Amino acid sequence: GDSVTQMEGPVTLSEEAFLTINCTYTATGYPSLFWYVQYPGEGLQLLLKATKADDKGSNKGFEATYRKETTSFHLEKGSVQVSDSAVYFCALSGGQAGTALIFGKGTTLSVSS
Amino acid sequence: GAGVSQSPSNKVTEKGKDVELRCDPISGHTALYWYRQSLGQGLEFLIYFQGNSAPDKSGLPSDRFSAERTGGSVSTLTIQRTQQEDSAVYLCASSLYYMNTEAFFGQGTRLTVV
Numbered sequence: 001g002d003s004v005t006q007m008e009g010p011v012t013l014s015e016e017a018f019l020t021i022n023c024t025y026t027a028t029g030y031p032s033l034f035w036y037v038q039y040p041g042e043g044l045q046l047l048l049k050a051t052k053a054d055d056k057g058s059n060k061g062f063e064a065t066y067r068k069e070t071t072s073f074h075l076e077k078g079s080v081q082v083s084d085s086a087v088y089f090c091a092l093s094g095g096q097a098g099t100a101l102i103f104g105k106g107t108t109l110s111v112s113s
Numbered sequence: 114g115a116g117v118s119q120s121p122s123n124k125v126t127e128k129g130k131d132v133e134l135r136c137d138p139i140s141g142h143t144a145l146y147w148y149r150q151s152l153g154q155g156l157e158f159l160i161y162f163q164g165n166s167a168p169d170k171s172g173l174p175s176d177r178f179s180a181e182r183t184g185g186s187v188s189t190l191t192i193q194r195t196q197q198e199d200s201a202v203y204l205c206a207s208s209l210y211y212m213n214t215e216a217f218f219g220q221g222t223r224l225t226v227v
Contacts, residue, residue, distance in 0.1 A: 032213040044156075044204070044218040051213060089156060094212040100169060101146055101206070101216055105155030 002027040006090045006104035013080055013111050021075040021107045023064075023090035031095035033057075033066050033073040036103070038087045047075075047088070080111045115139075117219035119205050125225045126195055134190040134222045138207030145188050146208075146216060147180060151201040159203075162188060163211045195226045 007022040025033065035047040035057070048057035053068035062077045073090060090104040118137040126132050138145050147159040158172040162182040173179070177195075182188040192199055202223050206216040 034215075043220050044206075046215045049215065100144070100158070100161040100211060101208070102158050103148075103156040 002099040004104040009108040011109045016079045019077040019080045023073045027095040029095035031092040034091040036089045119219035123223045131193045136188045136205030142207035144208045144211035146206045148204040149201045200226045
C-alpha cells in the first residue's frame, strides 16, 4: 500500500540556520502531498500542500516541491526561528489506490536562540 | 461548529472497560478520519468515513475497535475491553472531500488505561 517515510528526528538547529526535512513516498497514481505541523500544546494544522508534480507549496517561509521523479517532498526553510520549534508531518492522499490521508512518523524540530 | 470538536478531552479507564470517544466534524465536511498518536509512533491511521460509510477499516488494530458515523456528521470510536496498550491520544479530523483536500484536526482525546 501507499506509504510516507520521513527523516528521523530530533533535528536541533540554531536560529537562522537552514532547515531541510526529508520526505519520500510510495504511491501509485498521482497523490497530493502535504506538510502538517504540530506546535507544542496545539493540534495539527496544515502547513503547505502540492497537488501535482513540480508544484511548489509554500507558507510562512517554508517550501516543498513535489518531485515525482524522486518521489520526494522535502520541506525547506532558509532561516528558522525559535517559534518554528514543532513536530512536522509529511502526508499524502489520493493516488490510484484512493488512499484517504496517511502520515509519516513526524520529525521534531528544536530551534535555539 | 467552528472547528472539529472531540470529547472527552481526557479519559482514564480501568483495563477491561469499554470506552466511547466522540468527534463532531466541521459542518458540511463529507470525510472524517480517526488516528491514534502514541509517543514515538507518529500518526497511526485507524479508519475514515466518506459520508456514513467506512470504505477502509484496515487500520483498526483489532476487533475490539469499532467506529460509526451517523447523519454524515458525528462519529463515535468505541474500544471494547480496553488494554493498557490502547493508551494514546486519539485524533479526529474532517475534510470537505475525502481526498486531496486539507484536513482539520480536533484537539484529541487522551486515553489512559490503568
